[in-house]
Amino acid sequence: MTSPAAPARRVPEAVHRRRWAILGVLMLSLLIVVLDNSILNVAIKTISTPAPTGLGATQSELEWAINAYTLVFAGLLFTAGLLGDRLGRKKVLVGGLVVFGLGSALAAFSGSPGELIGFRAVMGLGAAFVMPATLAVLMNVFERDEQPKAIGIWAGGVGLAIAIGPITGGLLLDHFWWGSVFLINVPIVVLAVALMLWLVPDSRDPKPGRIDPVGVVLSVAGLVLLVYGIIKGGQLADFTDPTVLAAIGGGLAVLAAFVVVEKRTDHPSIDMAYFGNRVFSAAIVAIALVFFALMGVTFFAVFYTQSVRGYSPLETGLLMLPLAAAQMIFAPRARLLVDRFGNKATTTAGLVVLAAMLAAFATLDGDTPIWVLEVVFFLMGAGMAHVMTPVSVVIMQALPREKAGSASALSNTFRQVGGALGIAVLGSVLSTAYRNGIEDKLGLLPPGVRHAAGESIEATLAVADRLGARGEPLAAAADDAFLHAMHVTALWGAGVAMVGAVVVAVFLPGRTPAPEDDREEQEMVSAAD
Numbered sequence: 001m002t003s004p005a006a007p008a009r010r011v012p013e014a015v016h017r018r019r020w021a022i023l024g025v026l027m028l029s030l031l032i033v034v035l036d037n038s039i040l041n042v043a044i045k046t047i048s049t050p051a052p053t054g055l056g057a058t059q060s061e062l063e064w065a066i067n068a069y070t071l072v073f074a075g076l077l078f079t080a081g082l083l084g085d086r087l088g089r090k091k092v093l094v095g096g097l098v099v100f101g102l103g104s105a106l107a108a109f110s111g112s113p114g115e116l117i118g119f120r121a122v123m124g125l126g127a128a129f130v131m132p133a134t135l136a137v138l139m140n141v142f143e144r145d146e147q148p149k150a151i152g153i154w155a156g157g158v159g160l161a162i163a164i165g166p167i168t169g170g171l172l173l174d175h176f177w178w179g180s181v182f183l184i185n186v187p188i189v190v191l192a193v194a195l196m197l198w199l200v201p202d203s204r205d206p207k208p209g210r211i212d213p214v215g216v217v218l219s220v221a222g223l224v225l226l227v228y229g230i231i232k233g234g235q236l237a238d239f240t241d242p243t244v245l246a247a248i249g250g251g252l253a254v255l256a257a258f259v260v261v262e263k264r265t266d267h268p269s270i271d272m273a274y275f276g277n278r279v280f281s282a283a284i285v286a287i288a289l290v291f292f293a294l295m296g297v298t299f300f301a302v303f304y305t306q307s308v309r310g311y312s313p314l315e316t317g318l319l320m321l322p323l324a325a326a327q328m329i330f331a332p333r334a335r336l337l338v339d340r341f342g343n344k345a346t347t348t349a350g351l352v353v354l355a356a357m358l359a360a361f362a363t364l365d366g367d368t369p370i371w372v373l374e375v376v377f378f379l380m381g382a383g384m385a386h387v388m389t390p391v392s393v394v395i396m397q398a399l400p401r402e403k404a405g406s407a408s409a410l411s412n413t414f415r416q417v418g419g420a421l422g423i424a425v426l427g428s429v430l431s432t433a434y435r436n437g438i439e440d441k442l443g444l445l446p447p448g449v450r451h452a453a454g455e456s457i458e459a460t461l462a463v464a465d466r467l468g469a470r471g472e473p474l475a476a477a478a479d480d481a482f483l484h485a486m487h488v489t490a491l492w493g494a495g496v497a498m499v500g501a502v503v504v505a506v507f508l509p510g511r512t513p514a515p516e517d518d519r520e521e522q523e524m525v526s527a528a529d
Contacts, residue, residue, distance in 0.1 A: 096129025170314025326381025
């Protein structure tokens with residue numbers, strides 16, 4: 001009887017030897033895409049400050065500055081993944097980085113909130129071509145047995161970006177103008193493109209899908225309408241307003257049309273057949289809900305630390321370090337828990353921890369010891385790490401290697417859609433609860449000022465500052481109203497995370513089944529014996 005032959009290596013030897021250097025370049029590309037939003041998180045208070053310090057952006061304009069990026073990003077991810085499969089992932093990566101760099105430079109010199117929103121959309125366009133290509137290239141330079149480890153390190157890169165972003169943003173804002181948080185992307189882009197051209201091999205799908213322009217238009221239009229309606233409802237503190245209802249209803253109708261079109265076309269942007277696999281669907285839902293909760297929480301956490309507690313942007317960045325450190329520590333090691341306890345137990349526990357930490361925000365007030373916030377951030381990052389890595393592996397290994405761009409795009413599409421909806425929904429809950437809490441205290445202000453002053457804590461504090469000593473009671477009332485709004489929003493976020501925990505507990509497998517092509521290799525070896 002002959003000894004079993006080792007499975008044939010799918011990756012060329014020259015590429016295999018430099019796979020870890022390639023992973024480093026891919027993580028640098030990923031770094032700037034994630035870094036951008038994490039830097040922006042500490043800058044939103046500065047951007048909301050009137051000129052010349054900031055742009056005087058309202059809370060709804062801040063939400064759009066974030067969501068213009070994420071909606072274009074999410075809406076084009078799948079098409080970008082298909083273009084990478086068709087044209088070559090390296091070409092798409094380099095092109096995406098160049099567009100992202102140009103958008104960053106333009107955003108840095110925006111003269112109004114409207115311009116910033118537009119240039120952020122350009123950045124989202126470039127990022128859409130970067131994110132899926134990084135994971136698709138990863139899947140093509142690592143053998144299947146090393147893929148979970150590589151994906152864990154890749155996910156840890158997200159934690160690194162979350163760590164570096166707020167600290168870098170804080171340092172820049174302490175020494176330069178607000179636009180520096182975007183201009184910093186340009187030299188990183190130049191370095192990443194140079195290393196990409198030198199090290200990264202190109203790859204493509206031998207049988208790529210056709211582009212689906214109708215699906216792209218419907219998905220972007222539907223998401224923009226839906227998010228616009230949600231943000232507008234929060235801005236008005238009235239979700240029964242006809243404009244709000246029309247936008248939300250129209251968005252849902254367009255997204256329903258998108259699903260119908262995708263089911264009927266022979267070249268869909270998103271193959272709805274993938275969602276017939278309950279494990280795949282549960283993993284996608286889990287990753288979307290994690291980012292729904294995370295993006296919503298980081299949005300209000302910045303106002304809590306800076307507006308209520310009085311910390312600087314740099315200090316806020318340092319306060320968020322435990323969240324990122326936990327992801328960096330646990331994301332590459334999460335596979336060890338999966339090996340021991342299985343996907344279901346690991347991911348469910350991660351989501352339960354995340355929900356508990358979101359609920360913990362409802363206990364924070366204006367003089368809570370700051371170490372409590374640090375513990376909450378650390379445990380939140382640990383919970384996220386034990387969700388992101390296992391579900392990323394499930395999603396990426398559910399489809400054939402040739403469809404790596406599509407699998408990556410699906411994962412990132414739902415990640416970004418979850419984040420955009422988290423900012424829109426939880427931001428609107430925050431805005432509505434805040435306005436309801438502060439409205440009674442605005443009666444002494446001139447009628448023309450009341451609505452704007454009640455839109456966010458920053459707007460109220462700006463009015464209170466102009467009133468001098470007479471504004472001190474208004475500033476105290478603003479802090480109280482914001483804390484109440486934050487508590488309500490945190491409980492909503494905790495509820496969403498618990499829904500995710502139930503979904504994965506019901507539908508994810510306890511153990512990862514042997515991949516299809518691994519089973520085929522085993523059968524071939526058995527037949528040879």
